[in-house]
Amino acid sequence: MPSISFITGIILSIFFVNVFADNFVEEHANSSRHPGRHRPPHVIVIIADDLGWNDVSFHGSNQIPTPNIDALVANGIALNRHYVQPTCTPSRTAFLTGRYPIRSGMQGIPLMAGERWGIPLGTPLLPRHLKNLGYTTRLVGKWHVGYYSVDHTPCHRGFDSFLGYYSTFIKYFDHTMRQNNDTGYDLHRDSRNTSEVVRSRKYFTDIVTEEVENIIGHHDVENPLYLQIAHLAPHMGEPEDRVEVHDINEVNAKFGYIKDMTRRKYAGMVARLDFSVGRTVRALKNRGMLENSIILFTADNGAQTLGLYDRYGSNYPLRGFKSSLFDGGVRSSACIYSPLLKNVPRVSNELMHITDWLPTIYSVAGGNVTDLGEIDGVNQWPALRDGSASPRNSLLLTINEVSKVAGGIFGKFKLLKGHNSQYPDFYGNISVTDDVPSYDPTSVLNSDAGRAIAGISNAFVTSQKIIELRNRATISCPAFDQFVRCTNKCLFDMINDPCETVDISAKHPKIVERMENDLRRYNAVLMPQSKSEFDPASSPRNFGGVWLPWVRSNSSTIVSSTG
DSSP: OOOHHHHHHHHHHHHHHHHHHHHHHHHHHHHHHSTTTTSOOEEEEEEESSOOGGGSGGGTOOSSOOHHHHHHHHTSEEETTEEOOSSHHHHHHHHHHSSOGGGTTOOSSOOOTTBOOOSOTTSOOHHHHHHHTTOEEEEEEEOOSOOSBGGGSGGGTTOSEEEEESSSOOOTTTOEEEETTEEEEOOEEEOSSEEEEOOOOSOHHHHHHHHHHHHHHHSOTTSOEEEEEEOOTTOOOOGGGOOOOSOHHHHHHHHTTOOSHHHHHHHHHHHHHHHHHHHHHHHHHHTTOGGGEEEEEEESSOOOOSTTSOSOOOOTTSSOOTTOSSHHHHBOOEEEEOTTOOSOSEEEOSOEEGGGHHHHHHHHTTOOGGGGOSOSOOOOHHHHHHOOOOSOOEEEEEEETTTTEEEEEETTEEEEEEOOOSSOSOOOOOOTTSOOOOOOHHHHHTSHHHHHHHTTOOSOOOHHHHHHHHHHHOOOOOOOSOOOOOSSEEEEETTTOTTOOOOOGGGOHHHHHHHHHHHHHHHHTOOOOOOOOBOGGGOGGGTTSBOOOOBOOSSOOOEEEOO
8 A cells, every 4th residue: 555655745746747837838828928028128219309298199288199109108108207308418418328417527508510529438328238238239310429539429339330410410301410600411320340421312200210110120039129219300400491391281281270380390390200109119010029129208308499499399388498407398208118017008207317217228138237337327117117116216407517507306396506597487388379179099099009009918998098098197287377487596396386386495494405415415526518619620521521520539440431
């Protein structure tokens, strides 16, 4: 007769075999449903240039429909407290380094063509970190963090390929840029060892879209891809022809209800950007990559509505615009979509900063954040994935030692210091006289992005859910007759007063003291701004009419072609 221990052993063996079989079946089923789930995800970052809070329809405006961007929100997360830098170069520096720009002198006025400065070469950038993890890294569009030597250009900072422009902006059709009465081409196709000037008359947003589709279409899907799509749109061009649209007849037919012609053409630029987003998502779906992708969409800073480029973008109801530390300048339109996210769709009111993306992306790519050294960004992936609280409770907006302004956020409080009378008003609510059509949630469901995501999503997104989500993402403020001018020091409650109308610094002196101490600590590590004068040696006249690196590089010579 078998012993009790023998019978027990048989029973346990059968149990463990069954458990193993069940687990194998479950894992195999999950692998079949999500074939890329155990591989590092593809990461696609889409950066819009000077896009306002009120220029996307998921924040509540009906004037410019953005159905493809809204589809990312409808299946992902609207990032309603996502802060950036007040201008282009500092924002891109913060994103690529994970560090506040003050640490490297990259704060302040953006870099212009022919200026001899950029992100210091000793500072490792996001694409270099990802290459170390086995990623293919590609940049399409704007660079704008230094190009005076070959070593400062994208393919010597970690990107495998680059199609785009080095400087602040180019014209949409002829791809030239004017600086100090010098005009030259600034559209390049670079790799590590070669550089070619691209001659084309295509609308630049369409060039970006076609290049993105080509990259995705030829990518080895077994290897992780980092694709940074830095759009020119909806940034303005030269003052005499500042708003260039793909097709004016199409724009007039679609946006004829917008009475202001400049704003109407601006809407056409945003619509073409949104169309590009849809084609990008569709291309990922067609290649079987969307199931294992993370797509981040963000503006680099707020829209500019007055001044050199009068009356086009809108940050309403946020106060201020580009270059300002009011939220219209530094609170960006942003969202994230991925099948890896849980508890979606949702609106996140958790505090985030543009420096957070380097450690967040590095972490989800399989890296150990401690390997990144001293950074200011924090890993937001667990909070994004699960819907938990953000690990960030404070952030530095900037310290600009030249214009004598500074600002930061601590919890719900925002402190501004210095002479903040520049751009302090509410700008861009220019749709009040237009006969704007109602928001159409079915256009979100039927957009390229909406259809592509629906093909892989287990979520059931309806028109009603889209409306509810949009309402939660919309900021509204009570009517007010006046607001503080804030010429020295102001404290705002950004949860209860997101329009920054009431200075509460006198009521919270301890909060002000704590935040001023933070600013002093940051000021102690601030590097003076790297701004330099235009270098005549950089003139396109010295390089066949092309903006190119002009300072001798330590790396191997790039073979340049101006043909």
